[in-house]
Amino acid sequence: MSDVSKRFSNGTLALSRMSLDIRPGEFVSLLGPSGCGKSTALRIIAGLGEPTAGTIDWPASRIDERGRPDAGIGFVFQEPTLMPWRTVFGNVHLPLRLKGVSKAAGRERIMEALTTVGLQDFAKAYPRELSGGMKMRVSIARALVTGSSLLLMDEPFGALDEITRQKLNDDVLALWAEKGLTVVFVTHSVFESAYLSSRIVVMGARPGRVVADLSLPDPSGRDESFRTTADYAELCRRVSAELAGAIHAPAALPEAAA
Numbered sequence: 321m322s323d324v325s326k327r328f329s330n331g332t333l334a335l336s337r338m339s340l341d342i343r344p345g346e347f348v349s350l351l352g353p354s355g356c357g358k359s360t361a362l363r364i365i366a367g368l369g370e371p372t373a374g375t376i377d378w379p380a381s382r383i384d385e386r387g388r389p390d391a392g393i394g395f396v397f398q399e400p401t402l403m404p405w406r407t408v409f410g411n412v413h414l415p416l417r418l419k420g421v422s423k424a425a426g427r428e429r430i431m432e433a434l435t436t437v438g439l440q441d442f443a444k445a446y447p448r449e450l451s452g453g454m455k456m457r458v459s460i461a462r463a464l465v466t467g468s469s470l471l472l473m474d475e476p477f478g479a480l481d482e483i484t485r486q487k488l489n490d491d492v493l494a495l496w497a498e499k500g501l502t503v504v505f506v507t508h509s510v511f512e513s514a515y516l517s518s519r520i521v522v523m524g525a526r527p528g529r530v531v532a533d534l535s536l537p538d539p540s541g542r543d544e545s546f547r548t549t550a551d552y553a554e555l556c557r558r559v560s561a562e563l564a565g566a567i568h569a570p571a572a573l574p575e576a577a578a
């Protein structure tokens with residue numbers, strides 16, 4: 321994204337000239353205080369909102385006729401947003417259905433996506449029969465079923481208990497490494513971002529903009545045992561210090577705002 325600004329119709333300036341270049345295969349966390357514009361930035365990348373100024377550019381070799389990434393974008397919201405009247409299978413089928421693919425034709429892909437998130441035995445279950453973590457897994461399967469190579473996740477595990485959240489962190493990390501995905505992950509947790517990311521982009525308080533950009537050691541292959549290492553403690557300390565420095569950085573000058 322280049323020089324992207326967003327002003328909502330009520331006058332709120334959520335983003336001010338935000339520029340960010342995401343490279344294929346990265347696991348990027350957008351980290352910043354509540355209300356700094358992380359979700360707004362993610363939604364604009366996904367095409368779910370229009371910038372007031374600035375552009376979103378995709379590599380020329382990887383766009384379809386509408387100028388969107390040809391390998392598709394999967395979006396995981398803060399809430400699982402499942403349809404309660406549909407089974408797990410039916411919920412994961414939805415993005416395929418929107419592309420005109422029937423359940424029968426999509427069966428293999430749906431079951432593969434469910435297997436990826438460990439829910440192959442729950443295809444016939446309804447959302448009400450699932451735990452919060454399982455619902456979120458369905459939401460991830462739904463985002464991946466069309467073969468998306470870019471996964472945008474908007475604070476997906478914020479409402480889950482700590483144990484479930486850590487398990488899902490491990491699963492998403494494994495998925496990223498195995499499938500060669502590019503992930504952009506919104507969070508306001510230093511610990512979560514330090515655990516998951518190959519890069520952390522720190523956003524400053526409103527209007528949102530990038531105030532720090534940290535490259536971190538390759539996170540692939542981590543599991544539960546990493547959480548108790550001195551390396552992880554040091555990583556968290558470093559990210560925490562950067563975050564503290566960044567959010568106390570001077571605000572954008574008014575003339576820089578759109």
Ligand SMILES: Nc1ncnc2c1ncn2[C@@H]1O[C@H](COP(=O)(O)OP(=O)(O)OP(=O)(O)O)[C@@H](O)[C@H]1O
Nearest residue numbers: 328330332334353354355356357358359360361508
């Ligand atoms: N549709 C909207 N209309 C008006 N203002 C909005 C709209 N959506 C978001 N905002 C405002 O824009 C700012 C950025 O919101 P956004 O949700 O992007 O922040 P965030 O960093 O993701 O916050 P959180 O971590 O709390 O989810 C906030 O002040 C919010 O109130």
